[in-house]
Amino acid sequence: MKTTSPSRLAGALPVRAGRRRLLLGLAAAAALPLLQGCFPVVATGVGAGAAMVSDRRTGGAYVEDESIEWKVSNRIRQRFGGTVHVNVTSYNRNVLLTGEAPDATVRGELDGLVAGVENVRGVINEVVVGPHSSLSARANDALITSNVKARFVDTQRFSAHNVKVVTEANVVFLLGLVTRAEADAAATVARTSQGVRKVVRVFEYISDEEARRLDDPAGARR
Incomplete structure (x- = not known):
């Protein structure tokens, strides 16, 4: 899943x-x-x-x-x-x-x-x-999420719009409809971001052809 x-x-x-x-x-x-x-x-x-x-x-x-x-x-x-x-x-x-x-x-x-x-x-x-996380811990998680998303944009290896980032207790969860190459790139960026303890992939994988079709449905019909 x-x-x-x-x-x-x-x-x-x-x-x-x-x-x-x-x-x-x-x-x-x-x-x-x-x-x-x-x-x-x-x-x-x-x-x-x-x-x-x-x-x-x-x-x-x-x-x-x-x-x-x-x-x-x-x-x-x-x-x-x-x-x-x-x-x-x-x-x-x-x-x-x-x-x-x-x-x-x-x-x-x-x-x-x-x-x-x-x-x-x-x-x-x-x-x-376990006990509820503190407000400071949640604020730190939000900061990690923002930093990871910003680094997605900076690297320009894939569209940041296609990968959803959720951070909990310094663990980054990555979701989205992506190719294997995109998943690997996103995981690498997240793993090397400041404060990240672990990266968990929750991806749904698609082919390169399917990715192109979803990114440009009009072009796929031409």
């Missing part, structure tokens, strides 16, 4: 400008958890539409992933309240869970809870048993 996604860097903007725009976008994304009660607005806003254009997922899959994350988070919150700290990331309907649970029983319950959500294809449960 692994997933990956890379691509060419689009546009002729200088790398520095591209990096600045990415960091601004990441800063905005970091504020999304504060808007948990506003999912319909966030999911259907201009930012979401722009992101879909450069994503290898279909528009339907993109929106469905947003909905899955919302539904799973609500289920976990209703079932366990504040006893768990679980981050939910859905990519192409595969759900990655990261964070902390108070014991192995609760951690095990998460799989069935997620699997029961409509349209979920699979669950990757990377939740650990």
Whole structure:
């Protein structure tokens, strides 16, 4: 149940400008958890539409992933309240869970809870048993994520839009629809980034031909 996604860097903007725009976008994304009660607005806003254009997922899959994350988070919150700290990331309907649970029983319950959500294809449960992470640890994880994404842009070896980065306790998880070469490049950049303890690939692999088709559907028909 692994997933990956890379691509060419689009546009002729200088790398520095591209990096600045990415960091601004990441800063905005970091504020999304504060808007948990506003999912319909966030999911259907201009930012979401722009992101879909450069994503290898279909528009339907993109929106469905947003909905899955919302539904799973609500289920976990209703079932366990504040006893768990679980981050939910859905990519192409595969759900990655990261964070902390108070014991192995609760951690095990998460799989069935997620699997029961409509349209979920699979669950990757990377939740650990232990106390909740501190706010400073979470801030450091957010910084690592921003740095890894910025380095993706700087290296210009693949499109940063095609690899989703999630960091938990200095462990970087990489998701996306990618080729093997793109996956290797992304993993190398992440592994050599400051503060990264470990890199876990949660990629869905596609062929070079499929990557070209997804990146330029109009050209594939010519």
